[in-house]
Amino acid sequence: MRQVLAVLLGFAAFATALPSPSSTHYNQRSTKNAKVLILGGGVAGVIAARTLHRKGIDDFLIVEARNELGGRMQNYTIGVPGKQYTVEVGPNWIQGTQTGNGTANPILTLARKHHVKNQYNDLDDSITTYDYNGFKDYRDILNTSIDQFTQIVTDAGERVKTQQVDLSLQSAYGITSATPKNLYEAACQYYQVDWAPDQNSWIASAWNNNFTFDTDMGGFSDENNLCIDQRGFKTIIQAEAADFLQPDQVSLNSVVTTISYDGDGVTVTLENGTNLTADYVLCTFSLGVLQYGDIAFKPALPSWKVEAIQSMVMATYTKIFLQFEEKFWFDTEMAVYADKERGRYPIWQSLDHVKFFPGSGLIFVTVTGDFSLRIESMQDSDVQEEVMEVLRAMYPNTAVPDPVAFHFKRWNADPLFRGSYSNWPPSFLPGHSENLRATVDKRLWFAGEATSLKYFGFLHGAYFEGLDAGEGIAKCVEGPACAGRAHLISVLDASPYPFVSITP
Numbered sequence: 001m002r003q004v005l006a007v008l009l010g011f012a013a014f015a016t017a018l019p020s021p022s023s024t025h026y027n028q029r030s031t032k033n034a035k036v037l038i039l040g041g042g043v044a045g046v047i048a049a050r051t052l053h054r055k056g057i058d059d060f061l062i063v064e065a066r067n068e069l070g071g072r073m074q075n076y077t078i079g080v081p082g083k084q085y086t087v088e089v090g091p092n093w094i095q096g097t098q099t100g101n102g103t104a105n106p107i108l109t110l111a112r113k114h115h116v117k118n119q120y121n122d123l124d125d126s127i128t129t130y131d132y133n134g135f136k137d138y139r140d141i142l143n144t145s146i147d148q149f150t151q152i153v154t155d156a157g158e159r160v161k162t163q164q165v166d167l168s169l170q171s172a173y174g175i176t177s178a179t180p181k182n183l184y185e186a187a188c189q190y191y192q193v194d195w196a197p198d199q200n201s202w203i204a205s206a207w208n209n210n211f212t213f214d215t216d217m218g219g220f221s222d223e224n225n226l227c228i229d230q231r232g233f234k235t236i237i238q239a240e241a242a243d244f245l246q247p248d249q250v251s252l253n254s255v256v257t258t259i260s261y262d263g264d265g266v267t268v269t270l271e272n273g274t275n276l277t278a279d280y281v282l283c284t285f286s287l288g289v290l291q292y293g294d295i296a297f298k299p300a301l302p303s304w305k306v307e308a309i310q311s312m313v314m315a316t317y318t319k320i321f322l323q324f325e326e327k328f329w330f331d332t333e334m335a336v337y338a339d340k341e342r343g344r345y346p347i348w349q350s351l352d353h354v355k356f357f358p359g360s361g362l363i364f365v366t367v368t369g370d371f372s373l374r375i376e377s378m379q380d381s382d383v384q385e386e387v388m389e390v391l392r393a394m395y396p397n398t399a400v401p402d403p404v405a406f407h408f409k410r411w412n413a414d415p416l417f418r419g420s421y422s423n424w425p426p427s428f429l430p431g432h433s434e435n436l437r438a439t440v441d442k443r444l445w446f447a448g449e450a451t452s453l454k455y456f457g458f459l460h461g462a463y464f465e466g467l468d469a470g471e472g473i474a475k476c477v478e479g480p481a482c483a484g485r486a487h488l489i490s491v492l493d494a495s496p497y498p499f500v501s502i503t504p
Contacts, residue, residue, distance in 0.1 A: 032277035035059040040284030042071020044447045044466035051470025070234030089409040096212040096220035105220040114239035118225040128330040130394040131338040145188035148178040156206030168426035169197035187338035204424035211454040260298040287450040288314035288418025308435035314419030316372035323405035327352040376410040421457040422450035431491035438487035
């Protein structure tokens with residue numbers, strides 16, 4: 001098996017000069033640059049390419065904007081000389097692993113195959129709680145919050161059975177008499193839902209949780225494993241790519257600016273002016289990139305596709321890493337901090353733990369949503385000052401030193417991603433999900449975690465969508481007919497509005 005190093009070094013040689021089509025198992029060769037252009041080398045893109053390869057179709061080209069494969073699976077080396085560690089600034093967990101001999105999460109399967117080190121992360125029971133005066137034990141409130149979320153998920157299931165409309169998670173907490181009444185309840189609720197609950201679909205959040213974590217609903221398990229491999233979590237996708245990709249099937253450092261399409265095929269224009277032609281194109285751009293309009297489509301995407309793209313939310317999830325000369329904090333894996341301002345540096349995780357990187361002096365705090373956007377607009381030094389203010393409030397009787405290393409990634413500001421992962425907002429309608437993944441003129445295909453109805457926001461969502469898109473495109477390449485994916489002309493409300501017109 002070619003090693004990951006071969007992927008990074010071998011493919012990098014093709015970053016400035018575009019490849020010619022590779023020889024293929026599929027004999028009816030295209031006169032274009034490739035039969036299929038796969039735009040994006042993240043999980044969805046690489047798994048789609050692997051699927052085509054397994055179908056005997058090797059006339060494809062992965063076009064990746066960055067200098068390596070992996071998409072949002074990105075890591076950073078933090079630490080002073082002699083005490084450096086690889087930390088994950090993007091996806092960090094295998095979420096939902098495997099129960100007994102049951103179905104394994106495909107991300108876990110890849111980790112096992114490529115010997116990517118990961119460790120069970122106890123997110124429920126290994127927790128210390130704090131407020132702005134220091135240690136305060138409110139784990140009973142945290143346990144109640146877990147029960148409240150479980151009830152909300154159950155109630156969402158009943159709403160699906162009776163075809164009731166979707167509402168926000170914030171509404172769900174109110175309906176179930178679980179609206180937070182104080183800062184401790186607010187912090188514990190935050191720990192359950194990760195971002196402001198008014199930004200979440202009640203029903204979609206429920207099945208997104210159950211289809212991953214509840215084995216009775218086909219989920220993998222209720223456990224999460226933290227990747228601690230010093231090669232980086234991206235190794236699972238880079239090593240998988242090394243099993244089948246040839247160097248001339250990947251073009252790195254290739255930023256797409258325009259996608260033109262018609263009945264004869266597609267033309268993809270790169271930032272450097274190069275045009276690539278193909279019969280089909282698979283777009284695996286993040287939802288944020290599609291929403292922002294960074295890619296020009298010619299002709300413009302149809303209104304049903306634009307509406308579907310804009311109907312979803314691109315969430316931002318930011319991990320802020322700090323390294324200290326010595327550990328002075330909690331011995332549990334996690335900590336929750338309750339502040340007067342909800343979402344102000346609330347979730348902490350120790351990496352200087354016997355299960356992770358003992359002796360590393362590493363800890364990180366997570367912020368999300370609007371608070372993530374806020375800190376992205378600030379200087380690193382100002383963010384560090386705020387974080388240290390909170391950490392010193394958590395330890396009022398300790399002389400907390402300044403960190404020796406500090407880092408966080410600005411996901412929303414990154415033009416290649418425009419956020420961290422997708423999320424369905426309130427009043428979710430399945431028709432929008434159907435249209436998000438639907439093909440346009442059977443030439444443009446779309447795949448990624450955002451197009452997964454069941455697993456949006458998860459790495460395994462991107463995996464399954466890449467698999468499905470690869471299989472669908474393979475049928476088109478093999479011919480004679482290409483079905484594509486159907487769409488709805490309009491996504492309609494369940495019942496008519498009470499007014500015939502609301503405009504003059």
